[in-house]
Amino acid sequence: QMQLQESGPGLVKPSETLSLTCNVSGGSINSDSYYWGWIRQTPGKGLEWIGAIYHTGDTHFSPSLSSRVTMSVDGSKNHFSLNLHSVTAADTGVYYCARFYGGSGWGWGQGTLVTVSS
């Protein structure tokens, strides 16, 4: 059974870059079946789509975040990564990575809390 696990700093300073990695185990990130996505949940709010990446490197980002987001995938390490640039306190929240098949999030990581503060 495929599992996902987020990792990265829990504290980021304002204006800096939030960087997270999602390690995939129990299956290959190079599968043609899946997109690999990032979703966040900010305090008091629901789920917000950040974007997704395919194993070829093809990406799609939420229009509201696209100017600040980059993603990458490393098939040799079986992981994919998120960079969110120029963060503010409004970017504080729990960040999830997930495996998407046909638009449905079939498997999610446990989530990692990222706080933006000086």
Next chain:
Amino acid sequence: EIVMTQSPATLSVSPGEGVTLSCRASQSVNVNVVWYQQRPGQAPRLLVYGASIRATGIPDRFSGSGSGTEFTLTISSLQSEDFGIYYCQQYTNWPALTFGGGTKVEIK
């Protein structure tokens, strides 16, 4: 961007009762809707995809329906483990997608 609106924001329900959650899309999304359950402190879990197809291992007390712009998730008899927040999500322009704001199902 397609907006997904869920109602009500909160439902207070007694164990054993049935509930129906609603989700409306700002434009037609055909049947490209999924439902997730999020228990406190946990990641979302896929319940239903394609508007009405239960995901693997999901009990049959959960049922989804709808097409176009109107969707519902019905839980026929609430168990203690069913309390949490439920989200709908559309993927009609995948890999673009949007989530609804969620409905919290709490114990009455």
